[in-house]
Amino acid sequence: MSEALKGKGADNGGTAAGVGGSRSSGSGNGAWQPLIVAFCCNWCSYAGGDLAGTSRLSYPANVRVIRVTCSSRVNPLHVMRAFQRGADGVLIAGCHPGDCHYTSGNYHARRRFSIFARLLEHAGLEPERFQVRWISSSEGDRFAEVMQEMTETIKALGPNERWVDPRWLKIT
Amino acid sequence: MIRYIQESRLEELFRILSRRGPLYLPLAEGPSLSFRPWSEGAPVDLKTVNSTVSAKEIFLPREEAYFCYRRAGRELALEPLEQEAANAVAFGLRACDLRGLEMLDRVFKDQDPPDGLYLRRREQTAIVALACAEPAPYCFCSLFGIDPARAGGADLQAWWHGEGLCLKALTAAGEELLSSAGELLHEGPAGAEEPPRVETGNFGLKLEGLPAGLRERFDDPVWEELYRSCLGCGACTYICPTCYCFDLEDFGHQEKGERYRCWDSCMFREFTLMAGGHNPRPTRKERVRNRFLHKLQYYPERYGEIACTGCGRCLRSCPVDLNIVQVIRALGGESR
Amino acid sequence: MAQDNLNRDQATARIRAAVTQDLLSGRISLLLGWQKGLFWWRSRPLFARSQQDLERLVWDSFCAVNLSRYLPEELSIEERVGILVKGCDARAFHRLLQDRMLDRERVLLYGLPCPGMLDYRLLAEAGVKEAEQMLEEGEELVIQTGGGEERRPRTDFLLEKCRLCSHPDPVVYDQLLLPPGEPRMDPASRFQDLEARERPTPAERYAYWSGELQRCLSCYACRQVCPACSCRECFAEQQEPRWLGKGAGLNENMLFHIIRVYHGAGRCIECGECQRACPVGIPLLELSRRLAKDIEELYGPYEAGMDPEAPPPLLTYRPEDPAAFPEK
Numbered sequence: 001m002s003e004a005l006k007g008k009g010a011d012n013g014g015t016a017a018g019v020g021g022s023r024s025s026g027s028g029n030g031a032w033q034p035l036i037v038a039f040c041c042n043w044c045s046y047a048g049g050d051l052a053g054t055s056r057l058s059y060p061a062n063v064r065v066i067r068v069t070c071s072s073r074v075n076p077l078h079v080m081r082a083f084q085r086g087a088d089g090v091l092i093a094g095c096h097p098g099d100c101h102y103t104s105g106n107y108h109a110r111r112r113f114s115i116f117a118r119l120l121e122h123a124g125l126e127p128e129r130f131q132v133r134w135i136s137s138s139e140g141d142r143f144a145e146v147m148q149e150m151t152e153t154i155k156a157l158g159p160n161e162r163w164v165d166p167r168w169l170k171i172t
Numbered sequence: 173m174i175r176y177i178q179e180s181r182l183e184e185l186f187r188i189l190s191r192r193g194p195l196y197l198p199l200a201e202g203p204s205l206s207f208r209p210w211s212e213g214a215p216v217d218l219k220t221v222n223s224t225v226s227a228k229e230i231f232l233p234r235e236e237a238y239f240c241y242r243r244a245g246r247e248l249a250l251e252p253l254e255q256e257a258a259n260a261v262a263f264g265l266r267a268c269d270l271r272g273l274e275m276l277d278r279v280f281k282d283q284d285p286p287d288g289l290y291l292r293r294r295e296q297t298a299i300v301a302l303a304c305a306e307p308a309p310y311c312f313c314s315l316f317g318i319d320p321a322r323a324g325g326a327d328l329q330a331w332w333h334g335e336g337l338c339l340k341a342l343t344a345a346g347e348e349l350l351s352s353a354g355e356l357l358h359e360g361p362a363g364a365e366e367p368p369r370v371e372t373g374n375f376g377l378k379l380e381g382l383p384a385g386l387r388e389r390f391d392d393p394v395w396e397e398l399y400r401s402c403l404g405c406g407a408c409t410y411i412c413p414t415c416y417c418f419d420l421e422d423f424g425h426q427e428k429g430e431r432y433r434c435w436d437s438c439m440f441r442e443f444t445l446m447a448g449g450h451n452p453r454p455t456r457k458e459r460v461r462n463r464f465l466h467k468l469q470y471y472p473e474r475y476g477e478i479a480c481t482g483c484g485r486c487l488r489s490c491p492v493d494l495n496i497v498q499v500i501r502a503l504g505g506e507s508r
Numbered sequence: 509m510a511q512d513n514l515n516r517d518q519a520t521a522r523i524r525a526a527v528t529q530d531l532l533s534g535r536i537s538l539l540l541g542w543q544k545g546l547f548w549w550r551s552r553p554l555f556a557r558s559q560q561d562l563e564r565l566v567w568d569s570f571c572a573v574n575l576s577r578y579l580p581e582e583l584s585i586e587e588r589v590g591i592l593v594k595g596c597d598a599r600a601f602h603r604l605l606q607d608r609m610l611d612r613e614r615v616l617l618y619g620l621p622c623p624g625m626l627d628y629r630l631l632a633e634a635g636v637k638e639a640e641q642m643l644e645e646g647e648e649l650v651i652q653t654g655g656g657e658e659r660r661p662r663t664d665f666l667l668e669k670c671r672l673c674s675h676p677d678p679v680v681y682d683q684l685l686l687p688p689g690e691p692r693m694d695p696a697s698r699f700q701d702l703e704a705r706e707r708p709t710p711a712e713r714y715a716y717w718s719g720e721l722q723r724c725l726s727c728y729a730c731r732q733v734c735p736a737c738s739c740r741e742c743f744a745e746q747q748e749p750r751w752l753g754k755g756a757g758l759n760e761n762m763l764f765h766i767i768r769v770y771h772g773a774g775r776c777i778e779c780g781e782c783q784r785a786c787p788v789g790i791p792l793l794e795l796s797r798r799l800a801k802d803i804e805e806l807y808g809p810y811e812a813g814m815d816p817e818a819p820p821p822l823l824t825y826r827p828e829d830p831a832a833f834p835e836k
Binding site: 098108121134 | 710711712713714715716717718743751757759762763766767769770773774795798799802803806807821822824825826827829830831832833834835
Binding site: 201204206224225235310375397404405406407409411421432435436440442487488489492494495497498 | 545546547550551552553555573577578582629637720722723725726727728729731732733745753754755756757781784785787788789790791
């Protein structure tokens with residue numbers, strides 16, 4: 001988790017200028033760039049991401065992918081921690097319902113993250129900042145599209161101000 | 173000297189006082205009342221007796237970061253964090269708050285070395301005490317020799333008189349505060365030399381036998397009964413003017429971080445939990461006993477005074493009505 | 509509310525008679541009930557082991573404390589415990605049962621249909637400071653103040669959690685000690701007040717909740733009093749990983765409450781003890797109820813603690829479930 005948010009990332013730095021903690025816009029390169037954390041399940045959505053890569057489809061380097069075994073493995077506390085550490089948007093990507101590698105993980109995730117999304121909305125988060133999507137391993141184009149779309153949406157919304165803890169920036 | 177200001181002009185006084193530094197006033201937050209830094213238009217409440225959270229948080233804040241650390245190789249660099257502005261004014265403290273501060277002073281200020289963070293705030297905050305016009309149903313400060321209308325240790329004593337506040341300087345710092353308000357303040361009205369005497373009830377409690385009488389009662393079966401209803405939350409400790417336990421925590425990791433002090437509560441299981449898993453106060457029985465023995469025996473044995481100001485906040489805030497009055501009664505401290 | 513034929517003292521006497529029998533015969537070794545608190549407007553938990561203890565038993569309009577919460581610990585000491593349960597306490601019992609925190613057979617439940625508990629703050633605002641100023645007559649309160657005598661509906665003075673209660677009669681009991689009453693709120697429409705209090709924009713919602721939660725002391729009274737909160741190690745205390753510090757900054761307060769409400773989603777019995785226990789008066793019940801409403805909208809009507817066999821909605825699923833996000 002800490003690696004993904006250190007601004008170095010595993011990406012090839014395509015649109016690298018200014019990518020990093022969303023608060024660091026002051027340091028020389030001007031425009032703020034959103035930071036999006038995407039939890040991708042290993043079997044479907046992460047594989048879809050690999051396919052996007054091998055198909056030479058690009059998606060913005062603003063998205064930091066964290067591979068998890070299943071979308072239902074993601075703990076809402078991980079989502080909160082991402083926002084605390086400066087993420088402007090958080091995405092959870094899993095298998096299409098019915099296709100979960102563990103049979104029912106994404107069914108649970110669907111209920112749990114529906115309710116969690118509603119809760120975050122009640123607490124005042126802009127709904128677009130927390131999203132859940134189903135992406136299969138053969139949907140490289142969809143992967144790129146979802147990441148592109150999310151980046152644009154978050155760019156339009158601006159930096160996230162909910163629950164950001166500036167102390168994290170001082171220690172990363 | 174005694175000066176006077178109409179209630180309708182208090183905002184102007186606050187404006188003047190807030191120029192020198194933070195001005196703390198009892199501010200309404202929903203149904204709760206706490207001492208918070210004032211800003212223009214803030215909902216000040218100087219009538220309600222008393223604040224939900226005691227004034228101790230002006231001097232011992234809920235959380236205060238005090239240094240950063242950074243490791244480079246084998247070197248560890250410490251950098252003190254800039255503390256917020258001093259030269260504060262704390263306005264509207266009640267006599268029970270002031271007595272609580274006296275108790276905290278013995279622990280933080282009158283030690284060698286003193287607690288620097290507390291000392292700085294204590295030395296650089298002028299205090300305007302506010303007399304209670306009448307006690308609330310849960311007040312029993314008179315039991316501890318406190319006069320709700322006369323707070324010891326303040327720089328200015330204020331009291332309501334008609335449609336305004338009388339202000340009487342008790343120290344040079346108090347005089348200075350009055351002068352700084354200049355034309356805004358009038359002569360004190362005739363006949364208002366002193367706030368009227370006020371006395372609270374005492375729930376029929378008597379304190380003879382405390383603390384000495386508790387020395388032999390560590391294993392008394394009374395603790396078995398008393399602790400049962402306790403939920404194990406920290407409400408009573410956090411609102412109490414004489415509770416001062418704190419934790420030191422780091423926000424960070426091996427290489428970089430900041431250290432802060434924050435309130436802690438002996439009512440939490442983790443308070444005495446040690447690395448390795450041993451806990452000398454494993455159940456709520458030990459923790460409830462400890463809390464009240466601290467107030468009624470340990471603190472008085474060390475510092476000469478029972479660590480309760482009769483402010484009544486625990487009577488108000490405990491969700492299950494477990495409070496120091498119940499405990500003193502159970503220990504036999506009730507005159508029949 | 510059919511307390512008409514049975515005034516407080518009679519009710520208390522009847523309850524005391526029923527439980528005394530069981531306590532003296534050894535059928536139970538402990539009775540959880542209420543006794544008078546320090547003030548006339550508070551009652552507090554009673555842990556009765558003898559007839560003498562039972563003499564302090566009361567049943568009045570201030571018995572708000574949820575007693576079920578004490579059951580798991582008392583059952584680790586006592587063989588069989590008796591407990592007085594109002595509607596909410598009975599649902600709390602089911603919550604604990606479903607969470608495998610206690611054995612049904614070792615608890616003897618005495619059901620008390622509840623007329624709703626009074627809120628001293630509302631009484632004081634109406635000028636009632638002394639017990640003598642107030643008389644309960646069925647559905648009404650007769651109040652004496654400086655301004656004379658006033659008759660007001662009792663429901664004007666209920667704790668918010670009681671005003672919103674849809675199950676005042678206990679859903680589970682071994683003996684019902686008082687006559688059942690009238691429902692106060694239809695479960696199907698129990699969220700209507702939330703619709704009236706919608707805050708339309710994220711900024712308004714954040715302003716509201718950050719405004720309320722910034723005064724949170726992190727005392728954890730809400731968690732300690734909650735029947736759904738029974739984790740041996742709460743996430744708030746975890747050190748590995750460490751989610752929260754002990755300080756009470758706004759961000760950490762919001763994180764604590766968001767996650768606590770989330771952990772209770774589909775499990776919360778809407779008893780409102782969290783809100784009553786909060787020393788600084790944060791309207792915690794509202795956040796849990798909003799989530800309960802969302803769960804009903806998405807996954808069908810569900811009330812936690814009513815049927816111990818019905819699995820909580822977030823512990824189960826249907827393949828054809830809707831989602832609160834686009835699935836296309």
